[in-house]
Amino acid sequence: MAETEFAQARQLDTGAIPVIDIAGALDGSDLPGVAAQIRAAATDVGFFYIKGHGIAPELMAQAFAVARDFFALPEAMKTRVAVGTDQRGWMATGMSRLAGSKTHDLKEVFFWGSEIAPDDPDLAAAKPLVALNKWPADFPRLRAELFPYYDALCAVAAEVLSAVAVSLEVDADVFRPHYVRPMARGQLVYYPPSSEADEVEERFGVAPHTDFGVLTFLLQDDSGGLQVRLPTGDWVEAPPLPGTLVCNIGDLLQRWSNDRFVSTVHRVINRSAEARYSIPIFFDPHTDTVIDPRDLGAMEPKHAPVTAGGHIAGRNAASFKQHRR
Numbered sequence: 001m002a003e004t005e006f007a008q009a010r011q012l013d014t015g016a017i018p019v020i021d022i023a024g025a026l027d028g029s030d031l032p033g034v035a036a037q038i039r040a041a042a043t044d045v046g047f048f049y050i051k052g053h054g055i056a057p058e059l060m061a062q063a064f065a066v067a068r069d070f071f072a073l074p075e076a077m078k079t080r081v082a083v084g085t086d087q088r089g090w091m092a093t094g095m096s097r098l099a100g101s102k103t104h105d106l107k108e109v110f111f112w113g114s115e116i117a118p119d120d121p122d123l124a125a126a127k128p129l130v131a132l133n134k135w136p137a138d139f140p141r142l143r144a145e146l147f148p149y150y151d152a153l154c155a156v157a158a159e160v161l162s163a164v165a166v167s168l169e170v171d172a173d174v175f176r177p178h179y180v181r182p183m184a185r186g187q188l189v190y191y192p193p194s195s196e197a198d199e200v201e202e203r204f205g206v207a208p209h210t211d212f213g214v215l216t217f218l219l220q221d222d223s224g225g226l227q228v229r230l231p232t233g234d235w236v237e238a239p240p241l242p243g244t245l246v247c248n249i250g251d252l253l254q255r256w257s258n259d260r261f262v263s264t265v266h267r268v269i270n271r272s273a274e275a276r277y278s279i280p281i282f283f284d285p286h287t288d289t290v291i292d293p294r295d296l297g298a299m300e301p302k303h304a305p306v307t308a309g310g311h312i313a314g315r316n317a318a319s320f321k322q323h324r325r
Ligand SMILES: O=C(O)CCC(=O)C(=O)O
Pocket: 187, 189, 206, 211, 218, 220, 226, 266, 267, 268, 277, 278, 279, 280
């Protein structure tokens, strides 16, 4: 591939990724209307923006500010919360290499998930992706300034899932029992600007991939660089739109929906002059949740049942160096 052709994408000018106002789902005034828009987007492109979510901009700004300060800490401090096979804490650049990509990703990540008690029986049973969070003791702001956004997002995400259920023509509460103790995995992601060497070596911030879980809610800063592959095969930019979140279907929801909804390939390349920060939250159910298309009404399931935690842990193990011995 010629150097100049690497990771090009069209500007979004087609409305290919719709913006959905979810206020009517949150206040109950128009759940079917929101669900219909979600169905169209989830079927065609697997990506949509949401607005009308009601999350205070201050919470988003505070989460970004603490993310920026965390990544700027001396490496020795970040290393004290280095990620292990528990998939919690800080992952240095170079440790993410996604299946099928030529080289490692440029990104640095801090991983966390739902807070659980130290005596949680799922922890004692070593269930996949059940772990205690690894907060840096010498940087207590991280948890304190991130959690207000995380909690607000998880509350909105639960309502979006009700709309997703309606969009799949099943009971609005079908997902609820699986989200009493969800995995709800979060990541702070830092992307340095791509260098010329990165371009030559075809290195991405994050290489093309589909998301592993059910539904992803992404907060991106104003750098740009997220690109989505349309069903036509064309790559388009998913630029930051102020006040919105990007929502996309993951592999588990594609399976659960019996392929009615699509988990779409996407990638990030930071060609801005500045660092890029994003905060994806992968809104996934309890680790034991059985993802079986028959439970969402499929008469002829195209996929065998899998457990959510096991499936995601398997994808993590294939993608991140901390799982290799
Ligand atoms: O940072 C972004 O904009 C997207 C990140 C992403 O695709 C992921 O972490 O799965």
